[in-house]
Amino acid sequence: MEESTSPKQEKENQELGEARRSWEVKTAASPQYSEPASFEPLEAKQGLETGRQSRSSRSWSPQSGARTSLGGPAGPETSSPAPLSPQESSSTPSPLAPAIQDLAAPPQSDRTTSVIPEAWTPYPDPLEQSSDKRESTPHHTSQSEGNTFQQSQQPKPHLCGPRTVSYNNANQKELRFDVFQEEDSNSDYDLHQPATGGSEVAPSMLETTIQNAKAYLLKTSSKSGLNLYDHLSNMLTKILDERPENAVDIIENISQDVKMAHFSKKFDSLQNANEMLPTYEIAEKQKALFLQVHLEGVDQELEDEIVENALPNVMESAFYFEQAGVGLGTDETYRIFLALKQLTDTHPIQRCRFWGKILGLEMNYIVAEVEFREGEDEEEVEEEDVAEERDNGESEADEDEEDELPKSFYKVPQAIPKEESRTGANKYVYFVCNEPGRPWVKLPPVIPAQIVIARKIKKFFTGRLDAPIISYPPFPGNESNYLRAQIARISAGTHVSPLGFYQFGEEEGEEEEEVEGGRNSFEENPDFEGIQVIDLVETLSNWVHHVQHILSQGRCNWFNSIQKNEEEQEEEDEEKEEPDYIEQEVGPPLLTPISEDSEIQNIPPWTTRLSSNLIPQYAIAVLQSNLWPGAYAFSNGKKFENFYIGWGHKYSPDNYTPPVPPPVYQEYPSGPEITEMDDPGVEEEQAFRAAQEAVLLAAEENEETEEDKDEEDDYD
Amino acid sequence: MDAESLLLSLELASGSGQGLSPDRRASLLTSLTLVKRDYRYDRVLFWGRILGLVADYYIAQGLSEDQLAPRKTLYSLNCTEWSLLPPATEEMVAQSSVVKGRFMGDPSHEYEHIELQKVNEGEKVFEEEVVVQIKEETRLVYVIDQIDKAVAIIPRGALFKTPFGPTHVNRTFEGLSLSEAKKLSSYFHFREPVELKNKTLLEKADLDPSLDFMDSLEHDIPKGSWSIQMERSNTLVVLRSLLWPGLTFYHAPRTKNYGYIYVGTGEKNMDLPFML
Numbered sequence: 001m002e003e004s005t006s007p008k009q010e011k012e013n014q015e016l017g018e019a020r021r022s023w024e025v026k027t028a029a030s031p032q033y034s035e036p037a038s039f040e041p042l043e044a045k046q047g048l049e050t051g052r053q054s055r056s057s058r059s060w061s062p063q064s065g066a067r068t069s070l071g072g073p074a075g076p077e078t079s080s081p082a083p084l085s086p087q088e089s090s091s092t093p094s095p096l097a098p099a100i101q102d103l104a105a106p107p108q109s110d111r112t113t114s115v116i117p118e119a120w121t122p123y124p125d126p127l128e129q130s131s132d133k134r135e136s137t138p139h140h141t142s143q144s145e146g147n148t149f150q151q152s153q154q155p156k157p158h159l160c161g162p163r164t165v166s167y168n169n170a171n172q173k174e175l176r177f178d179v180f181q182e183e184d185s186n187s188d189y190d191l192h193q194p195a196t197g198g199s200e201v202a203p204s205m206l207e208t209t210i211q212n213a214k215a216y217l218l219k220t221s222s223k224s225g226l227n228l229y230d231h232l233s234n235m236l237t238k239i240l241d242e243r244p245e246n247a248v249d250i251i252e253n254i255s256q257d258v259k260m261a262h263f264s265k266k267f268d269s270l271q272n273a274n275e276m277l278p279t280y281e282i283a284e285k286q287k288a289l290f291l292q293v294h295l296e297g298v299d300q301e302l303e304d305e306i307v308e309n310a311l312p313n314v315m316e317s318a319f320y321f322e323q324a325g326v327g328l329g330t331d332e333t334y335r336i337f338l339a340l341k342q343l344t345d346t347h348p349i350q351r352c353r354f355w356g357k358i359l360g361l362e363m364n365y366i367v368a369e370v371e372f373r374e375g376e377d378e379e380e381v382e383e384e385d386v387a388e389e390r391d392n393g394e395s396e397a398d399e400d401e402e403d404e405l406p407k408s409f410y411k412v413p414q415a416i417p418k419e420e421s422r423t424g425a426n427k428y429v430y431f432v433c434n435e436p437g438r439p440w441v442k443l444p445p446v447i448p449a450q451i452v453i454a455r456k457i458k459k460f461f462t463g464r465l466d467a468p469i470i471s472y473p474p475f476p477g478n479e480s481n482y483l484r485a486q487i488a489r490i491s492a493g494t495h496v497s498p499l500g501f502y503q504f505g506e507e508e509g510e511e512e513e514e515v516e517g518g519r520n521s522f523e524e525n526p527d528f529e530g531i532q533v534i535d536l537v538e539t540l541s542n543w544v545h546h547v548q549h550i551l552s553q554g555r556c557n558w559f560n561s562i563q564k565n566e567e568e569q570e571e572e573d574e575e576k577e578e579p580d581y582i583e584q585e586v587g588p589p590l591l592t593p594i595s596e597d598s599e600i601q602n603i604p605p606w607t608t609r610l611s612s613n614l615i616p617q618y619a620i621a622v623l624q625s626n627l628w629p630g631a632y633a634f635s636n637g638k639k640f641e642n643f644y645i646g647w648g649h650k651y652s653p654d655n656y657t658p659p660v661p662p663p664v665y666q667e668y669p670s671g672p673e674i675t676e677m678d679d680p681g682v683e684e685e686q687a688f689r690a691a692q693e694a695v696l697l698a699a700e701e702n703e704e705t706e707e708d709k710d711e712e713d714d715y716d
Numbered sequence: 717m718d719a720e721s722l723l724l725s726l727e728l729a730s731g732s733g734q735g736l737s738p739d740r741r742a743s744l745l746t747s748l749t750l751v752k753r754d755y756r757y758d759r760v761l762f763w764g765r766i767l768g769l770v771a772d773y774y775i776a777q778g779l780s781e782d783q784l785a786p787r788k789t790l791y792s793l794n795c796t797e798w799s800l801l802p803p804a805t806e807e808m809v810a811q812s813s814v815v816k817g818r819f820m821g822d823p824s825h826e827y828e829h830i831e832l833q834k835v836n837e838g839e840k841v842f843e844e845e846v847v848v849q850i851k852e853e854t855r856l857v858y859v860i861d862q863i864d865k866a867v868a869i870i871p872r873g874a875l876f877k878t879p880f881g882p883t884h885v886n887r888t889f890e891g892l893s894l895s896e897a898k899k900l901s902s903y904f905h906f907r908e909p910v911e912l913k914n915k916t917l918l919e920k921a922d923l924d925p926s927l928d929f930m931d932s933l934e935h936d937i938p939k940g941s942w943s944i945q946m947e948r949s950n951t952l953v954v955l956r957s958l959l960w961p962g963l964t965f966y967h968a969p970r971t972k973n974y975g976y977i978y979v980g981t982g983e984k985n986m987d988l989p990f991m992l
Contacts, residue, residue, distance in 0.1 A: 645733030
């Protein structure tokens, strides 16, 4: 880099030389400026000598500063002098040109440039010192130039010192000829001595030096294929185009960027195509969302839409939730809105609601809660019950054998059947998609077993519906089932509404009739007058659950599995070890206030807030669930909405402990006939023997007495 | 996230669901500028929100010129008045690590923790149950410190180190490319490097000392504690921490926009190994 600056300086020095001779600035400028960089003509056209001087002063000062601070010959460092060099050289007077030519080798061109100004004014000691140092350095290309540059910088600060301290503060107004001359003398310091008569050097020498310098600059690097000339010109172009602040501070970065840009151009076409492709695909899909309206723009359809609007006003709810600080951002919500519209258009849906978003590892789920129109549910294929009864088959096979192998007493607990659709946990059907624009996928209805096990495991969702859930206890299903189970739990736990918004239908049986599990249907109360927001915030009893609680069985409506067993009992004679009576599980009935919710270790289950403390008259009441972090509900007195955004897990202050495997089942009843007895110990044996002997002795004595008696009898 | 680009940043980070309500946003914009002036910070970051049972804490951090110098943390309950928090000391760390559960939302609330301490009375040594009171403010300092050390991240190239020592914002950082943005190795922990010296010489040879002077996320334990996703039709890369759920880092590739925000309960997810 240093070398590059020097030939440029040379050229410019030559230019200046001519200019000085003739004081014709422009003519000198134009021919030589056109070569190195595009900005040079601009600089040249500024035209005034004073301008040049100032430029040169500016150029030298930052150069000097840059060089001294940067020190050694590093490539990017020298880029800073580069832009300045043309200006500098422009300021050097012509008589110095011959001085340049005195130094034959192009690497020494920096010296030559420095000579030129020196011819003008003898600058005392610092210059001489620096020139000495310069001349003493070997003519090793980069090193020498580096050194010379360094040395050339040393006097420069002296020069620049009195005038300017910082680079950018180079005072353009100091146009004193003396200073100008000093600068020049600085730069061309080492040619001072031999070049006192430099003005007499022939122009041809100058030209050859310039050409040599330029040739050197144009030499392509064997490693990278770049050449310094082009690199410098590119860099200077970039800097002048972009005009960054403190360019000298980031000059290395700029040089790096230019180099990188040079390489990356080769791969540009490939990389860009690959990288942007997925972006464009998704954008295309989302564009389709926006185009939905125009697909079938029949007036009748429009009317239909307006009349039976299954679509909720997602934007309105989003606005209220935003007041609470919850939400997905306006445009994302709008896209979801459009996706919901697409859902309602393609499926026969009575009612639809944006349930929320569940975050996953690789992808997220956007969940919509949907209620199909009457009679239009799609019939689901009966899913196989995972807990099939297999042991019946086995036991039958064994009976055939003569030796009856011990039969297992284990009875697989009968699988609790899932609830019918539209009731209990399967009241709503859920659709999910990964991103608005992607197709909606219907989630399968939930089975009580899945809920029971979902309560025992805690797993992150990956984002792929077919991902397996590897856990203990083993989850019966894949991620879509787990997702559905969690959605059911969250809905049951956190869907609340203001008291009075829903009421039990009057057609439903009155209190006399006891529907199993309590009433499970409700309807909107047309006479609902709204509750004050303050009331909603102050006490939790103004909010009620409107989703049935899920019993520990996994269902909302109790299923008594014993009833069926009674039938089986008549058939089978096997002993049963199950209790004859399972207590009916009872959960809180529908529409219970949430003040009845149990606390979690002294933490209240819900947190209520006003959305804004600053303007309470328009604030809304916000409920946050502490049990399911991420579940929110808002109400402004008349309207309400529930929302969930989170990872889909319950909160527990204690760490999760995986459930312990059940104890090993008893294979057979252990009675005394099978139980192994310990062998008697030594003392016991002796005691036993002693006892036996005692008995024998007693027996013998008895015999003796009997014999005696017999003998006595015989006497008679 | 930088307080200068608060609105855009909040919009970009909204994928995780929790953000700020409009009145908080408005008050933040004004109060953070004032904080910057009063405390003479070079940059002010809005760190996030810790949800408490009664109230939420809004946290901001101020940085000086050297980006890696210890940051000053401020908290506020209403986004208008900010109080400086003391830096975390070892004693604080030891004390607060035993507190579990949610934050209350009241900085003067005291947690009681019963400890068995050996008390020397004369010549007898016996254990006594001592009730240690830990202020919520201390716990707040501890939690913020933990989160910063564990999961505050920054993309590669956003900061660079000069040979003189201080770390500066890299003004020529134009964002990561799409392919780079999907790799964990393009993100660094925004703290003094801990594992850097454990790297082999071979690995170090490939590093650029001015850019790669912090730990990357690749070697975080447990593996898989970060979830990388592209959102907004591939124009935004979002990293969420699974170890401290609630920390969201967002970056729009090929632009200078990046930042992280924590909105959560301030509890570490100790069940992570079970959940992966």
